[in-house]
Amino acid sequence: MKALIATGDPAAAVEFADVAEPAADPTEVVVEVDAFSVNRGEIFALDGTYGAPAERGWLPGQDIAGRVVRAAADGSGPTVGQRVVGHPDAGGWAERVAVPVSRLGVLPDGVSAVDAATLPLAGLTALRLLREAGPVVGRRILLTGASGGVGHFVTELATQSGAEVTAVTASPQRGQQLAALGAAQVVQDLGDASGQFDIVLESVGGETFTAALSRLAPGGTVLWFGQASLTPVTLSFFDLLAVTPVTVKHFPHWISTTSDGEDLGRLVRLVASGRLHPEIGRTADWTETATVLDDLAHRRIRGNAVLTVTAR
Ligand SMILES: NC(=O)c1ccc[n+]([C@@H]2O[C@H](COP(=O)([O-])OP(=O)(O)OC[C@H]3O[C@@H](n4cnc5c(N)ncnc54)[C@H](OP(=O)(O)O)[C@@H]3O)[C@@H](O)[C@H]2O)c1
Secondary structure, eight states, X not given: OEEEEEOSOGGGOEEEEEOOOOOOOTTEEEEEEEEEEEOHHHHHHHHTTTSSOOOTTOOOOOEEEEEEEEOOTTSOSOOTTOEEEEOOSSOOSBSEEEEEGXXXXXXXXXXXXXXXXXXXXXXXXXXXHHHHHOOOTTXXXXXXXXXXXXXXXXXXXXXXXXXXXXXXXXXXXXXXXXXXXXXXXXXXXXXXXXXXXXXXXXXXOHHHHHHHHTTEEEEEEEEEOOOTTOOOOOOOTGGGGGTOSOEEEEOOTTOOSSOXXXXXXXXXXXXXXXXXXXXXXXXXXXGGHHHHHHHHHTTOOOBEEEEEOOOO
16 A cells, blocks of 8 residues: 655655555554644654654554544444544554544544544643643733744634633734634733733743743643743743742543543534634645644644545
């Protein structure tokens, strides 16, 4: 089958190759992929941000939607022909991929593969960030790096839950849909954000982290979930005396008491009932994946980017 593989060269990070059909273990289904979304984390894996560039032949891809073509051998999970969304560890930028039953959600007719493909990494991260934040009704949330896939989901879920969200984006255009989804304020400069915040959701790093932290209300919490700028954070103990005591939590979306399948089911139901709206800044054929990755890396895409898988 055809798949996109890592080249090992960050300058041309992926290319098409003929690879073996996925080998599913008894608790996995094989899905024919209709659409996948791409994420900043996959860009980091390919370009070496996590240490070294992914080795040639690695199969990226964690966010897929498609149709089951082989059911799990142990009899669990969806049957052949059912439409699903899934969150495999890798291998999703391909014609077919094996996905554990525990990491799948079944799609109703009303949810398209393109919409569903946005849900795994960005949707699970948003849902679990807010779960980690605790009750948000009536609380003020500051969200940095808000114009990406995670930011749009966080904003809609949080405002529906009664939070007052202030979003930080590079331009008004990149914040337009966040305002439509309910953000109380969208700013380009943190200095323009009004008041103090109970919760800061921070994923940019560098000076943005420090500036956001200084806007916490005493007793507030920072959930630190990314470093899109690639700039490490510098903190001074003394600067925090004005807002102490604060809590800084390092947040990984994959540590969860609920399974990916359960949470994907919740996200799918929210989309199906019109309460969650994936913001898809780019949809393209998967032959354009390299261009889309470059555009995502350079902040030229608002929300999620989705690639559709066609015969090659
Ligand atoms: N901890 C976890 O488990 C987890 C899971 C998923 C994602 N993440 C991280 O969470 C963040 C958001 O994810 P996402 O999928 O929404 O990412 P995304 O679509 O790439 O959005 C990231 C946003 O960060 C902003 N940004 C600010 N400064 C930037 C810079 N110097 N370079 C690049 N972007 C910059 C950009 O918004 P503007 O251009 O409007 O400023 C961009 O839209 C990312 O950092 C990602 O790596 C973490």
